[in-house]
Amino acid sequence: MINERLPKIWYGGDYNPEQWDQEIWSEDERMFKLAGIDVATLNVFSWALNQPSEDTYDFAWLDEQMDRLHASGVKVCLATSTGAHPAWMARKYPDIRRVDSQGRKRAFGGRHNSCPNSPTYRKYSAQLAGKLAERYKDHPALLIWHVSNEYGGYCYCENCATQFREWLKERYGNLDALNKAWNTRFWGHTFYDWEEIVPASELSEEWGGRTNFQGISLDYRRFMSESLLDCYKLEYDELKRHTPDIPVTTNLMGFYPELDYFKWAKHMDVVSWDNYPSLDTPVSFTAMTHDLMRGLKSGQPFMLMEQTPSQQNWQAYNSLKRPGVMRLWSYQAVARGADTVMFFQLRRSIGACEKYHGAVIEHVGHEHTRVFRECAELGRELVQLGDQLLDGRSRAKVAIVYDWENRWAIDLSSGPTVALDYVKEVHKYYDALFQLHVQVDMIGVEEDLSGYDIVIAPVLYMVKPGYASKVEQFVANGGTFLTTFFSGIVNETDIVTTGGYPGELRKVMGIWAEEIDALFPDQHNRIVMKSEWGELKDSYECGILCDLIHSEGAEVLAEYGQDFYQGMPVLTVNKFGQGKAYYVASSPDKAFLQGLLANICEEKGVKPLLAVPEGVETSERVKNGTSYLFLLNHNPEPASVDIGPEARQELLSDSMVSSSVTVPGRGVLILVQRLA
Ligand code: GLA
Ligand code: ZN
Numbered sequence: 001m002i003n004e005r006l007p008k009i010w011y012g013g014d015y016n017p018e019q020w021d022q023e024i025w026s027e028d029e030r031m032f033k034l035a036g037i038d039v040a041t042l043n044v045f046s047w048a049l050n051q052p053s054e055d056t057y058d059f060a061w062l063d064e065q066m067d068r069l070h071a072s073g074v075k076v077c078l079a080t081s082t083g084a085h086p087a088w089m090a091r092k093y094p095d096i097r098r099v100d101s102q103g104r105k106r107a108f109g110g111r112h113n114s115c116p117n118s119p120t121y122r123k124y125s126a127q128l129a130g131k132l133a134e135r136y137k138d139h140p141a142l143l144i145w146h147v148s149n150e151y152g153g154y155c156y157c158e159n160c161a162t163q164f165r166e167w168l169k170e171r172y173g174n175l176d177a178l179n180k181a182w183n184t185r186f187w188g189h190t191f192y193d194w195e196e197i198v199p200a201s202e203l204s205e206e207w208g209g210r211t212n213f214q215g216i217s218l219d220y221r222r223f224m225s226e227s228l229l230d231c232y233k234l235e236y237d238e239l240k241r242h243t244p245d246i247p248v249t250t251n252l253m254g255f256y257p258e259l260d261y262f263k264w265a266k267h268m269d270v271v272s273w274d275n276y277p278s279l280d281t282p283v284s285f286t287a288m289t290h291d292l293m294r295g296l297k298s299g300q301p302f303m304l305m306e307q308t309p310s311q312q313n314w315q316a317y318n319s320l321k322r323p324g325v326m327r328l329w330s331y332q333a334v335a336r337g338a339d340t341v342m343f344f345q346l347r348r349s350i351g352a353c354e355k356y357h358g359a360v361i362e363h364v365g366h367e368h369t370r371v372f373r374e375c376a377e378l379g380r381e382l383v384q385l386g387d388q389l390l391d392g393r394s395r396a397k398v399a400i401v402y403d404w405e406n407r408w409a410i411d412l413s414s415g416p417t418v419a420l421d422y423v424k425e426v427h428k429y430y431d432a433l434f435q436l437h438v439q440v441d442m443i444g445v446e447e448d449l450s451g452y453d454i455v456i457a458p459v460l461y462m463v464k465p466g467y468a469s470k471v472e473q474f475v476a477n478g479g480t481f482l483t484t485f486f487s488g489i490v491n492e493t494d495i496v497t498t499g500g501y502p503g504e505l506r507k508v509m510g511i512w513a514e515e516i517d518a519l520f521p522d523q524h525n526r527i528v529m530k531s532e533w534g535e536l537k538d539s540y541e542c543g544i545l546c547d548l549i550h551s552e553g554a555e556v557l558a559e560y561g562q563d564f565y566q567g568m569p570v571l572t573v574n575k576f577g578q579g580k581a582y583y584v585a586s587s588p589d590k591a592f593l594q595g596l597l598a599n600i601c602e603e604k605g606v607k608p609l610l611a612v613p614e615g616v617e618t619s620e621r622v623k624n625g626t627s628y629l630f631l632l633n634h635n636p637e638p639a640s641v642d643i644g645p646e647a648r649q650e651l652l653s654d655s656m657v658s659s660s661v662t663v664p665g666r667g668v669l670i671l672v673q674r675l676a
Contacts, residue, residue: 002247002270002303002339003143006075007387009334010143011379012039013343013360014306017065018046020347027365028347029072034367035360036379040069040346041077041305043132044149045111048086051128059135070141077305077342078142080132080235082125083149084111093120099157101201115155116227117163122234129235133242145243146305147235147250150274152258154224156201165194167223181493182215189213211412214494221408225260233267251305252296254289255423257411260404262444265296272303274344275333276312279319283617283634284434285427286329288442290336291394292402295442299393304333306344310358310371318356323370324666327378328632331668335619335630339390341382343375381652388651389670392621392628396439397606401457402426403445409462409494410486417518419544420486425458425587429482432593437608437618438601449474453604460487460505462494468504475508476577480604483509484584485547486516501547502583509583510554510574513547517565526561527570527592533557534602535595542570542586549585560586571596613639616663622675629671633663641669648673 001007012032017025032040042065043050051057069076085096090108095118097106106113114121129147136142172178175191184190191197198204200217211217236248247269252261254273265271273293277286293302309326311318321329330341348359360375361367367376410422433440441452445467449455455474460467460483468488475481488502488509497503501513519525525546528539539561548565554574559567574581582600601607609618615635621628628651633639640662647658651670663669 001387001390002301005143006038007390008038009382009385009389010039010075010303010340010342011382012037012074012077013041013346014044015040015042015346016044016349017042018049018061019349019351024347025068028361029068029074031361031367031372032072032074032346035372035376036383037074037346037360039075039077039143039340039342041079041146041342042066042069043081044079044146045084046081047084047128048088050081051086051124053088054092057131059131066136066139066141070139074141075143076139076141077144077146078132078136079146080125080129080148080239082114082128082147082235085114085121089120089124093118095157095159096120098153098155099160101154101156101203101206103156103201103203105157112150112153115157115159116224116231117155117157117159119159122231125231126234126238130238130241133239137242137246142243142246144270145239145246145248146272147232147239147248150251150253151228151232152253152256154220154258156199156203160224160227161199163227164199164220164223165197167226168197168219169194171219181495182213183495187212209411210414212414214409214412217412218405218408218494221258222260222405225258225263225404228259229264229267232264236267249303249305252293254293257407261296262404262446268297270300270303271296272305272340274306275304275329276306276308277329278312278315278317282427282431283332284431286332287336287434287617287619288427288430290333290338291430291440292442294337294394295402295444295447298447299337299441301337301339301391303340303342304330304338305340305342307333307342308358309343309360309375311356313354313357322636322666323374326371326374328634328666328668330378331630332617332619332632334389335617335621335632337392337394337621341378385651389621389623389628392623394439394441394620395622396441397453397604398433398438398601399441399443399447399449399452399455400426400430401445401455401460402442403460403462405464405492406460406462409490410459415518416486416516417545419518419521420459422459425484428587428590428593429456429458429597432590432597434617435594436598436601437610437612438597438606439609439620449479450477452479453606454480454482454600456482457487458484460484461489462492463488463490463497463504464492468508471505471581472508472576475579475581478578480580480582480600481508482582482584482600485513485545485586506552508574508576508581509572510552510576510581511549511569511572511583512552513549513585515548517546517548517563519543519546525563525570525586527558527586527588528561529558530556534599536592536599540592541589542592544587546570547585549583554581554583610641610643612641615639616641625675627673627675629673631663631669631671633665633667636665638665638667639663643671
């Protein structure tokens, strides 16, 4: 449980009473009660209020809010407000202002704007966290700490450059090692003095998201992710010094590209994240993101820190969530491991850029709105659910590997194609399993594989030290491993493993990839099955990249259907020890992937959670030997599902159901079953 002070699914969100006058606050209290809101995230962007000048701190406003909320039965997720620095600080201490990738020193403005290596930022952000912790350590409303807000963005200032050099000295020890790791004899880049090294930016190596030197750019990303993490850790330590028992989090952003969240999660007591899909985001993409957030801490439940009750303001087209969708997507989060349902924002602000962002309380100010009614309805249900689902875990037997450094290396790569999008490739595999209703864990490269039957690592371009032997061991012990084209190419500094692709994975895959062809968007090849295999028959389309592979012991299941490499293998399987390793040499169409994964699951005895109609999502949480199976109907019309003859409790309606049950359009059922 995140905090026993609130033993239910927390319900609430970002709340900015400082933007309102007193008479509104009592209205808020009244309406929070009506909506079943029991947690408010305070103080997210109030640094300037808390510290009006260098030597003055003023928490009177916050004292009042904490006490007031507590008195009305609302607990507090207390932010440290270091996500945007005060204007006076930006003026007095220019080091706090970032320099962008084009070398421009930022003026005061915006948010998430502090240089992570600024001595001023580090000093005053940590100090503020310490003061808050000291002040509110015994406050009965305090549930959890929310450090800063959505850390992100990079800085390229002189302080960052200096610290980058220090970081490199730590990592490489001497310049010879660095020159080797970066292959600096290329384009005459040999460094003779640490001072010659500059950040990888658009002024040095990068253009349009690509780079001349992947080694340098990769290290700058690692360094920036760590620099921001160091800022978080400074605050974390201050908070823990005063409140060792209060959990600490910071709100993440799903597949946000710039930070290595697997590294971050190690320093977070609980993962939290902000979920903002748009109307056209595939449901399975959101599901995959929840699963990734759960995977950051090896399956530990996470917080849905923010979602909008209705619409965003920052998308191009800010559609309303259709009736029922807010509830449906809230349960989607819970089904995949969230122990909180929280919004941005509780009351819609009236000025600046978020005034058109949805809120529980809209500009009209009363409760007679569609959005409020839906929020209040959900609030009532979450009260009824109590603590039943808290801490429920997944028991997936299939894992998909995702790695931020691998993503950086692929994104930064000049060649072989601009069309390769790592996250999209990962999603293709996820989506196929999602459509098959097979539960999946999203895992990082440090995760232990032994609990899984099937591990899928799409486009594992970068193979880190020890990973290949981990895969070998997993397969030797009976696991099924699958990887794809453009895998095993480089080591962790992006230096090619010579002797044939897929490098260190070659032995376990039993193949050699001789060449890699890049296809134009309207160009395709075919995957022709050598013989019918389960769901896979005839032929399928593939594209983006085609590895030209030779079997070195692997069995060839399908061949390319055209071009000069017609007849070369495109799908192989290698028996290795007790297990099998599949290689998919190109990016296949949906039908192929679903067939392939259905076959592999069948082969390993991995069963779908339930056979359900299209548009119905399934996900399971298990707690104390009881399975909670969520059926989430994303269709606007009802769906009928056969759950079998055995009667089961349906949690939300608290009724017994069996055989054919109806999931209302955009409705949710939670089926309860004691496990044997
Ligand atoms: C982010 C931020 C919030 C708010 C919302 C709006 O998630 O954390 O402060 O700006 O976006 O969607
Ligand atoms: Zn900087």
